[in-house]
Amino acid sequence: MREITHIVMHCTATPATSDIGAADVHRWHLQRGWSGIGYHFVIRRNGAVEPGRELEKKGAHVAGFNAKSIGISLAGGVGANGQTPVDNFTDGQLLTARDLVFDLMATYGVPLDHVMGHNEVIKQITHGAPKACPVFSMERFRAMIMDLHDAEVDVEVAEQWGSDMADDDEVEVSAPTHTVVSGDTLWGIANRYGTTIAEIRAANPSLSGDLIQPGDVIRV
Numbered sequence: 509m510r511e512i513t514h515i516v517m518h519c520t521a522t523p524a525t526s527d528i529g530a531a532d533v534h535r536w537h538l539q540r541g542w543s544g545i546g547y548h549f550v551i552r553r554n555g556a557v558e559p560g561r562e563l564e565k566k567g568a569h570v571a572g573f574n575a576k577s578i579g580i581s582l583a584g585g586v587g588a589n590g591q592t593p594v595d596n597f598t599d600g601q602l603l604t605a606r607d608l609v610f611d612l613m614a615t616y617g618v619p620l621d622h623v624m625g626h627n628e629v630i631k632q633i634t635h636g637a638p639k640a641c642p643v644f645s646m647e648r649f650r651a652m653i654m655d656l657h658d659a660e661v662d663v664e665v666a667e668q669w670g671s672d673m674a675d676d677d678e679v680e681v682s683a684p685t686h687t688v689v690s691g692d693t694l695w696g697i698a699n700r701y702g703t704t705i706a707e708i709r710a711a712n713p714s715l716s717g718d719l720i721q722p723g724d725v726i727r728v
């Protein structure tokens with residue numbers, strides 16, 4: 509498998525009334541003379557996810573940034589005139605995209621700040637001509653992923669407390685710990701546990717700078 513560092517979100521730039529799937533995009537991209545669909549996944553208007561290009565293969569979705577990225581496209585993104593960018597995506601599409609990206613992040617170790625919109629990649633990395641794609645708010649999308657992540661962390665924390673109580677003969681009162689996963693930030697962790705970065709630093713003298721790695725166990 510090729511190395512994956514980023515997940516890039518797109519839209520098909522089609523109206524809400526167009527029921528676009530991976531086969532349609534495949535046909536369009538063949539017509540452009542490409543080797544077929546440039547995205548790795550397409551999410552239909554009804555929220556169904558359809559595979560596009562094989563993940564092992566480099567996509568064709570962001571000029572200059574295809575080698576190490578995965579491209580996901582949501583059907584929609586323009587108004588009835590077929591031109592004006594409009595955030596017309598369905599809740600089903602966004603929830604499917606959230607779950608798909610969450611799984612891909614875990615599989616390939618992609619941090620949350622490497623989940624970017626096409627427009628963000630152009631602005632921050634490739635510096636090409638500005639685009640509206642993917643039209644929906646990436647801040648909101650990343651917050652949705654963080655919420656899903658937090659819900660899973662809550663379960664892990666509950667399990668951690670439970671095992672501490674069962675295994676710890678010395679009844680040492682210890683702070684709960686958080687095991688860092690991909691995408692975590694100190695700020696995010698502090699926020700989640702109702703503490704501050706300063707308090708986390710005080711409880712974890714071994715922390716150097718802001719650098720945390722997946723697998724690190726932090727007292728919170």
Ligand SMILES: [Zn+2]
Nearest residue numbers: 518519626641
């Ligand atoms: Zn795009």
